[in-house]
Amino acid sequence: MNRIAVYPGSFDPVTLGHINIIQRGAALFDRLIVAVAVNLEKQTLFPEEDRLRLLRKSVETLPNVEVDRLDGLLVDYVQRVKAGVVLRGVRAVSDFDYEFQMAAMNRRLARQVETVFLMADESAAFISSRLIKEVAAMGGDATPFVPSHVGPELAARVALKNGGRNR
Secondary structure, three states: OOOEEEEEEOOOOOOHHHHHHHHHHHHHOOEEEEEEEOOOOOOOOOOHHHHHHHHHHHOOOOOOEEEEEEOOOHHHHHHHOOOOEEEEEEOOHHHHHHHHHHHHHHHHHOOOOEEEEEEOOOOOOOOOHHHHHHHHHOOOOOHHHOOOOHHHHHHHHHHHHOOOOOO
16 A cells, blocks of 8 residues: 655745655655645745745655645645545644634645644744745844755845845
8 A cells, every 4th residue: 555645835944854755755655745835915035936846855865755845725635646645743832722713624625635744843843934934034144944955045035125235
């Protein structure tokens, strides 16, 4: 049996917390598809192409992990790639409340799609893309929280957004 899971997210930017979930998911499933969600209403720091590229570089050593674009309903995508599981990382109770609602809705839309939650590693439980962007925007060093190749691009992107200067 080929166990395929989809790990969806915006990954704006990819963090060490995401990488931890990806590595652990790769150990649990035969194939893990990291799906970069495209939400036209959501303002992202990194364009879709950059998020895909940065993620691909981040997982290049994991042979059973691939990165793809997700547009539309997650359950439709999951069924299209013949996966049976949605993988989600949970950092805190506040995450679980939202994720529980999403899992229930997905289950209602597609009964055969299961959701598996992985608790964040304690070293990454506080890391979120939103917080990392805030730290970088205020001139802080966000490099300890992202893969090494992401740090310089994050700093450059934030500086560009701040008019060429980093606060």
